[in-house]
Amino acid sequence: MNNKRILSHGLNLGPESRPTSTASIMNHVLLALFPGLFAQFYYFGTGYLYNLAIALFAGLLCCLTIALAMTSTSEKALSYASPTPKHRFPGSIARKNISPILLDNSNWVTCVLVAIALPPNMPILIVTVAIVSALGLGKYIYGGLGQNIFNPAMVGYGVVLISFPSDLALWPPVIEGLSGATPLEQLKYNSGQTVQELTAGPAFGTLAGQGWEWINAAYLAGGLYLIYQRIIGWHIPVYLLASIILWSAAWYDMGSSLSLGSPVFHLFSGGIMLGAFFIATDPVTCPSSTRGKIYFGLLCGSLIFIIRSWGGYPDGIAFAVLLANLCVPLIDHIHNIND
Amino acid sequence: MNLLIEQADPPTRVYLAVQDRHWREHGQVDFGTYVLKGSLLVGGDNPVHATTSGTLERTVLRPSSRKNAEPALHLSIRSDGKDQWLPRAKNLSPLTQSAEALLTKIATAGIVGLGGGAFPTATKLATAIRHTPRYLIVNGVECEPGVQADEALMHAASVEILQGALLALQILNLDQCILAIGEDKHSALEIFTQKILQQELSGKIQLLPVADKFPNGSERQLIKICTGTALPRNVYPAQLGISVLNVSTLYAIYQAIYLDQALVERVVTLHTPQSAKNIRVHIGTPAKDLVNNNFPSRANAPAVSTNLIQRGGPLTGWIQSIDACVEKGTTCLQLIKNTVPKPALPCIRCGKCATICPENLLPQELYWYSKPLNEAKLNALKLTSCLTCGLCETVCPSQIPLTNMFRDSQTLLKQYAAHKQQARQVSARVKARTVRLEKSGQSTQSQREKRLSRLRQSRSSNHEQ
Numbered sequence: 001m002n003n004k005r006i007l008s009h010g011l012n013l014g015p016e017s018r019p020t021s022t023a024s025i026m027n028h029v030l031l032a033l034f035p036g037l038f039a040q041f042y043y044f045g046t047g048y049l050y051n052l053a054i055a056l057f058a059g060l061l062c063c064l065t066i067a068l069a070m071t072s073t074s075e076k077a078l079s080y081a082s083p084t085p086k087h088r089f090p091g092s093i094a095r096k097n098i099s100p101i102l103l104d105n106s107n108w109v110t111c112v113l114v115a116i117a118l119p120p121n122m123p124i125l126i127v128t129v130a131i132v133s134a135l136g137l138g139k140y141i142y143g144g145l146g147q148n149i150f151n152p153a154m155v156g157y158g159v160v161l162i163s164f165p166s167d168l169a170l171w172p173p174v175i176e177g178l179s180g181a182t183p184l185e186q187l188k189y190n191s192g193q194t195v196q197e198l199t200a201g202p203a204f205g206t207l208a209g210q211g212w213e214w215i216n217a218a219y220l221a222g223g224l225y226l227i228y229q230r231i232i233g234w235h236i237p238v239y240l241l242a243s244i245i246l247w248s249a250a251w252y253d254m255g256s257s258l259s260l261g262s263p264v265f266h267l268f269s270g271g272i273m274l275g276a277f278f279i280a281t282d283p284v285t286c287p288s289s290t291r292g293k294i295y296f297g298l299l300c301g302s303l304i305f306i307i308r309s310w311g312g313y314p315d316g317i318a319f320a321v322l323l324a325n326l327c328v329p330l331i332d333h334i335h336n337i338n339d
Numbered sequence: 340m341n342l343l344i345e346q347a348d349p350p351t352r353v354y355l356a357v358q359d360r361h362w363r364e365h366g367q368v369d370f371g372t373y374v375l376k377g378s379l380l381v382g383g384d385n386p387v388h389a390t391t392s393g394t395l396e397r398t399v400l401r402p403s404s405r406k407n408a409e410p411a412l413h414l415s416i417r418s419d420g421k422d423q424w425l426p427r428a429k430n431l432s433p434l435t436q437s438a439e440a441l442l443t444k445i446a447t448a449g450i451v452g453l454g455g456g457a458f459p460t461a462t463k464l465a466t467a468i469r470h471t472p473r474y475l476i477v478n479g480v481e482c483e484p485g486v487q488a489d490e491a492l493m494h495a496a497s498v499e500i501l502q503g504a505l506l507a508l509q510i511l512n513l514d515q516c517i518l519a520i521g522e523d524k525h526s527a528l529e530i531f532t533q534k535i536l537q538q539e540l541s542g543k544i545q546l547l548p549v550a551d552k553f554p555n556g557s558e559r560q561l562i563k564i565c566t567g568t569a570l571p572r573n574v575y576p577a578q579l580g581i582s583v584l585n586v587s588t589l590y591a592i593y594q595a596i597y598l599d600q601a602l603v604e605r606v607v608t609l610h611t612p613q614s615a616k617n618i619r620v621h622i623g624t625p626a627k628d629l630v631n632n633n634f635p636s637r638a639n640a641p642a643v644s645t646n647l648i649q650r651g652g653p654l655t656g657w658i659q660s661i662d663a664c665v666e667k668g669t670t671c672l673q674l675i676k677n678t679v680p681k682p683a684l685p686c687i688r689c690g691k692c693a694t695i696c697p698e699n700l701l702p703q704e705l706y707w708y709s710k711p712l713n714e715a716k717l718n719a720l721k722l723t724s725c726l727t728c729g730l731c732e733t734v735c736p737s738q739i740p741l742t743n744m745f746r747d748s749q750t751l752l753k754q755y756a757a758h759k760q761q762a763r764q765v766s767a768r769v770k771a772r773t774v775r776l777e778k779s780g781q782s783t784q785s786q787r788e789k790r791l792s793r794l795r796q797s798r799s800s801n802h803e804q
Binding site: 145147288 | 684685686687688689690691693694696699700701703704716719720721734736737738
């Protein structure tokens, strides 16, 4: 149905449901990433632009390859994989050609997310592997846009995190002359210091790690913009952050040497805001019902805290989101109606 | 848009859909006879009346007005152009008649819900009476943008509609009804306020302006607005004693009971890309004739499709052949532009459809399970309560034709359910038959043995002799 024609009849749909297009949704997401990108650029320098450039170039090549591969595959061969439709089947991968793959903008979002999740100045090989895994393994192997069960950006990041662990631990210091350990790592391997002693150190700012707090605040601002524009719903980020607060409050232990950090510290450390507003809210890989989204947010937040505190990695957004993605079919099965 | 109602001339032929499968048993008139406007052609539960005077010719297969339906059987009448009414009864005193008598009258006049549902009104009211009537809601909301047939009728026939409402109150034995009118219809609201005051009906008819929001005119949404409680899924309003009647249905009830007229005409909004008008059309007029008579040059012919028309409003309507006819449930016909729709992108499950769905369904999931039809999942997701209102499709950023898909799936689910029901009946019958055969077989077996033994005895006795 032509949206414009209906609007010309004077249909009042309210602000929350302006007709949009997939491409413009993705544009909003890219726009909302800008404050965070700028903050990361400010604290970590041009290494991020380098990451971004490689990622976008690799993404372009990857998209072109996929598009060519898809158009050259005959519809007949693919019809075994896709259910033969009695209905019209607009999402059929067989009918896709180059233009939607490049123009729906979702792949650019994935590339940008991968680029900013990686530490700056990554080798070309690592960025390329991450992008190829994100788009190939994370998305198009399932049939492309809307068909994947895992967040593509996190698949890409997860693959390189497992494959190149030493390279991915190389976070440059925010202030020159500091040791390389991120605030989260310092807290995790605190060598008997209390939280107060730790946060007095030069790597810490007012809320959390120096620099990291502002990066997170910038992503928070971008996320609020997305909620305001009704691109994402508020349920997942709010419940994700709430569960982080609950967990960290429970293990705060009044700031002793066994403490796992204060709630405020956890909210503004690592990639938490990026994860809460931009990654966990990926509509393709989160549950559809409102109640399902609440469970999904709580699960993500809990997994992030568990991996951060007791797992083998200093931050756990990627694995937490991937594990929660695994549970989405189950959640959708239990809560499949908005009543 | 102009709210005047134009009277359409009778077309050269009208085609009346016959819904009754056993229509030949109820047939009242032979082919080739001359019939007058309003005379009964087929009786039974779905009566068919001649909508203009002329000769009843034959049966023809023509495209059905329903979505996804095979071509249906139609009776064709060649009009003589005089449009002459059957002599009608006079001096009717409906206020003294019993509810049953009035209901019979409504049923024989062939009145169905004219808001689009086309469900027999008498059956609806009878069901409500069986379940103790509680509310009568008169639906003048007409929320779909671009459809103004009801609004035009409310301007032209407010007194008749109020009389119809009083008749419905009498049938249901209720004291008060709610007259819900869309807030955007200022003049209709004014007219009804005046008329209710003039006729001192304010104790009986309560005027309720309803917010101009689609789909507030839908039966379930309107019930929620008027009574404050949402209907449970899979419960018909009549089962809770709630009757919702469209204003044009009430007008038809008035005509049937006071004027002794069968339902032979209805108001239809006819749209072209440029203009629109409301026309009182003979039911059974082919859409093609209607368009040709009213827009001789087809407005802007090259832009308009010559063999397709959209039936229903811009949101809920569906595209079909221009040879299909105006039926009792047709509210709106639109000439559509000859444009190729934009190809749909894949669903990204953004959930905009779920936030706007008036029935709180999850259209993205319904879409997913409609592609290869998954009966169990679609039933669990309550596809049957989808109104096919078209809002999800309007807000979909990927422009997926959701409404049509859901309508198709609903049809298929209904067919599956019917097949299953049939299969159950058949298996029950087969079981009963085997049991019966076994029993009768046993009895015949024993009889045969007796006979055999008798025969042997007689034979042996013969031998002995």
